[in-house]
Amino acid sequence: MFIINCPYCGDRDQTEFSCHGEAHIPRPTNTATMTDEEWGDYVFFRSNPKGYHRERWLHDHGCRRWFNALRHTVTDEFVATYKVQDPRPQIPGDGDQS
Amino acid sequence: MDSPVIATPLSAVKIDTDGFTALELGHISKINLRGDFDSPAVVGALTTLLGMQTDLAPNTFVSNGAATLFWLGPDERLVYTDRDPDAIISQWRNHTGTGAVDVSDYSTVLRLSGQKVRDVIASGAPFDMHPDNFSAGQCVQTRFGNASILLSNHADTPVFQLQVRWSFAEYVFNYIERVVKYV
Ligand SMILES: [Zn+2]
Numbered sequence: 001m002f003i004i005n006c007p008y009c010g011d012r013d014q015t016e017f018s019c020h021g022e023a024h025i026p027r028p029t030n031t032a033t034m035t036d037e038e039w040g041d042y043v044f045f046r047s048n049p050k051g052y053h054r055e056r057w058l059h060d061h062g063c064r065r066w067f068n069a070l071r072h073t074v075t076d077e078f079v080a081t082y083k084v085q086d087p088r089p090q091i092p093g094d095g096d097q098s
Numbered sequence: 099m100d101s102p103v104i105a106t107p108l109s110a111v112k113i114d115t116d117g118f119t120a121l122e123l124g125h126i127s128k129i130n131l132r133g134d135f136d137s138p139a140v141v142g143a144l145t146t147l148l149g150m151q152t153d154l155a156p157n158t159f160v161s162n163g164a165a166t167l168f169w170l171g172p173d174e175r176l177v178y179t180d181r182d183p184d185a186i187i188s189q190w191r192n193h194t195g196t197g198a199v200d201v202s203d204y205s206t207v208l209r210l211s212g213q214k215v216r217d218v219i220a221s222g223a224p225f226d227m228h229p230d231n232f233s234a235g236q237c238v239q240t241r242f243g244n245a246s247i248l249l250s251n252h253a254d255t256p257v258f259q260l261q262v263r264w265s266f267a268e269y270v271f272n273y274i275e276r277v278v279k280y281v
Contacts, residue, residue, distance in 0.1 A: 008172055009156060009239070013224030016241055061241040063156075063171040 002076060007083045008063045016061040022046045023054045023068045024088070050074060052091045057081070106206050107267040118214040118278050120271070123207045123259070129177040129186060130170075133196035143193035147186050148177065159237045159250050168237050168248065176201075176248070205248075206267050210258040210274075217281035219249065219258070222273055229254060243273045 003011045028034060028042055047053075053073050058066050070079040070089050080089035108122035133140040135152045144150045148165045154175070159168040166178040179186060183200050190198040210218070216227040222242040225232070232238065237250035245266040250259045262270045 012240070015224055061246045062239045063174075064239075065171055 002078075004057070004069070004078060005081050006059045006062055006065070007067045007081055007086075008065050009059060012059070012062055016059060018058050018060050019069075020056040020058060020066075022048075023056045023084075052079065052094075054088065107264055108206060108208065108271055111271060113271075113275055113278060115278060118212040118218060119210070120274055120278075121209050122267075123209050126178050126202065126207055127180070127183040128200070128202045128205070129179065129183050129190075130199045130201045131175045131177060131190060131197070132173055133194050134173060135175065137194075139194045140196070143190055146193070147189055148179070157238055158235055160235075161252075168250065170239065170248075203264060205261050205263050208260045208262070208267075208271070208274075210260055211256065213256075214278065214281050215256045215258055218274055218278055219260075221277040221281060223247070223249070225249075229256075242270055245270050 002014050004014050004017050005011050006017075025042070025046075028038070034042075050073060052070060054068055054070050056066060057069050058064070067081055067083055068086075068088075069081045070091065071077065072079070079092060082089055106122055106124055109124065112122070113120040135141070135144075135154070141152045144152050144167070148167065149162055150160060150165065150167050154160060154167060154169045156169050156172075159166060161167075164180050168176040168178075170176050177186070183202065187198040187200060190196075216229070216232075219225075219242065220227040223240050225238050225240040232251055234251050234254045234256075237248060239246065239248050241247070242249075242260070242262070245262055247270070248261040250261075251257075252259060260270070
């Protein structure tokens with residue numbers, strides 16, 4: 001059991017939340033001309049890293065807001081939680097902001 | 099004209115034991131309000147329609163006798179009102195251009211009192227019920243068993259109100275009835 005900091009409500013128990021996969025995947029704008037392969041990439045394929053991962057979370061039992069988290073997929077360490085419109089927090093030990 | 103009798107889901111049951119009382123409050127008119135609560139239109143509407151201030155901190159509520167205003171989210175509030183909700187809703191929409199929905203029958207409210215209240219809630223909710231963490235004037239949306247609840251602290255004696263979805267009311271009541279024997 002661990003504590004997750006909702007950007008709106010503050011620290012709450014993990015059982016109030018659910019995780020919904022990788023964050024920052026924009027919906028394509030050229031949907032009319034996309035190939036099946038491009039659709040497959042968008043719908044199904046994720047980076048699935050062993051390590052730090054930016055992902056979407058929902059505070060189901062609380063304020064019911066979506067937010068993003070930077071979490072380590074092995075240690076479950078939450079480096080940061082942030083609102084969807086906030087700048088992306090930096091991955092520890094990584095100069096790359098992307 | 100006689101008002102229709104509105105039967106709430108727990109109107110036939112109550113718990114009244116040593117150190118713990120649970121009683122459903124019956125029908126309460128409830129309105130869900132959306133909007134930018136920093137905007138002049140919304141501030142004005144809340145003041146005019148409900149006589150309330152908008153600078154409500156997250157996880158708190160205020161009462162002024164006729165109405166109670168709960169923080170539900172950054173752009174969302176819940177109102178309990180003694181007045182006609184339809185009138186408030188239409189005026190809110192006219193004043194603000196943002197949403198207001200009558201959610202009176204979406205949920206029901208249990209009044210919990212007695213020295214065991216914090217222990218009873220702690221048996222099913224992951225939120226820290228210590229008085230330092232949950233004092234009068236605070237509210238919290240959390241989980242009780244598998245039900246989402248809105249819990250508010252109205253007095254540190256303590257007197258809490260537990261709002262739960264209509265269809266989960268019996269589940270929560272049965273849960274409380276069982277754990278109150280052990281705390
Ligand atoms: Zn929240």
